Amino acid sequence: MSHDATRALPADLAAAPDLPDILPPVRERHGLAGFVWHHPTMAIGMAMLGVMLFIAVFAPLLGTVDPTALAPIKRNREPGAEFWFGSDAFGRDIYSRVLYGARVSLLVGFAVAFLASLIGLFIGLVSGYIRTLDNIIMRVMDGLMSIPGILLAVALMALTRASVENVIMAITIPQIPQVSRLVRGVVLSLREQPYVDAAIAAGTSTPRIILRHILPNTVAPLTVQATFICGSAIIVESILSFIGAGTPPIIPSWGNIMADGRTLWQVKPYIIFFPAIFLSLTVLAVNLLGDGLRDALDPRMAKRL
């Protein structure tokens, strides 16, 4: 309670002429309030993402009906008491579809972020530590990076059956080169560090050096990168679904709902409007979280970007 102590100073001292070099004590903030105060972007991002996660998990309990139930008599209704977000050309409830859509987007986002980080981490470690493989791996990654990500995903989806698993795979592959480059960069700079030399001199085995001395240092940059991958994966999934190369049309995903609304959008813009808002807010939440994480984990990066 340092600020209480200041107030309790003797009256004559408190009334003394201004002493500009004595600053008021810094108010320390602890707990949740402290976290929000020090990392506002991360807190906003986490809160928004938390709401979306809640919606995804508890979609059946939030006043929804079966998102795939057809009701031809009630098609194309405006938003109102029965259909909060209106109904589409098949009479399906857009509110329910949008809420269930959160499941697909978040699942794809998290799965791609996790898989791309894991595979990229492995390739990056191998490439950074085994010099003989480095050149060939990096050339392959350059080649992979030269294929625009969405087109590569489209090509992969054209060759596989439409399913959420295949969408995850098709979005993950184009993300791998960036992660492996990032990890490789970290490894290359770390292996020049004196403490790694010391570990080698002490006779530590290579796997142990990687595990104990290299791997922990990749965690911070990798977490930040994974967050941004999650955001971009959610966008790519919606794009793939929108152009008909993504999640099977029967599953309500935000891209699919928007694709359904495409033909009628000039008269029924709300079919596209509602999933668009949810999609944008989710990606915004993930990106804010990523920005906040980057600022917190790497202050030097924060100043530069």
Add this chain to the structure above:
Amino acid sequence: MLGYIFRRVLATIPVMAFVALFVFSLLYIAPGDPAAVIAGEQASPEDVEKIRRNLGLDRPFLVRFTEWSGQIIRGDLGISMFTGLPVTELIRQRIEPTLSLMIVTLILAIVVAVPIGVLAAWKSGSWIDRAVMTFAVIGFSVPVFVVGYLLAYVFALQLDWLPVQGYTPFAKGLWPWLENLILPAIALGFVYIALIARITRSTMLEVLSQDYIRTARAKGLGERGVLFLHALKNAAVPIVTVIGIGVALLIGGAVVTESVFAIPGLGRLTIDAIVRRDYPLIQGIVLMFSFIYVLVNLVIDLLYTVLDPRIRY
């Protein structure tokens, strides 16, 4: 100089070879049986066999790859399965709207993003800076088709300032051509502008803290001279690099933008190819765009020597 150009051009050959190898291998590494997937649910075993032969999946990988690479080098991207026409012919028919859209977007993005990035760095910490950074975060978060529909709804449907959709060939005049491209270009350029503005701001911030900027100010150079002659020139290399990398965003985004604004370009062709499961066509489009992307980045590599005379390899 010539040696550098020659080496750079030469260095793109292995990259292009890897791209071709990778695009070709997709048929073999895709899980499941691609021939059965392409044939569809109701296909008879004979149909699947026909498609397998058509794709060359009945012959060994290396034989087929050598044959295919030979075709690619001669500029033959194969035959579309649905239309029976050469893929190059189909691409040629549809390339004008897509290239127009991409070029207009590229120009728009650079013209908008670089000045706002410079301004944000110059007035770092001010409300302008915060506004630009907020825009950058939003730009990364709102997908291209959301921006597209929003723009079309407000500026075409409600205000009726610009056409809702469609495309007019360049041959019919500059304004009719441009009129149809303004909204799609803003939509497609949104994330690209955010990307370029952000990198411009961060590089400019770094350059502006250098000693020679203080010297330039000390010798009485005006702010405009400091910003554009000294600072921006030295910040050019990272900015131009990101402009090149971002072309991948333009390519992917063009497919979606064309769908929103009903532009009959390569995006439309891609979507039709997806619906008809016309794999040779998809493969040809992916390969062509990847080569364009590699070439754009080659041009940017070569620009480095012009932008920064210190670069000599």
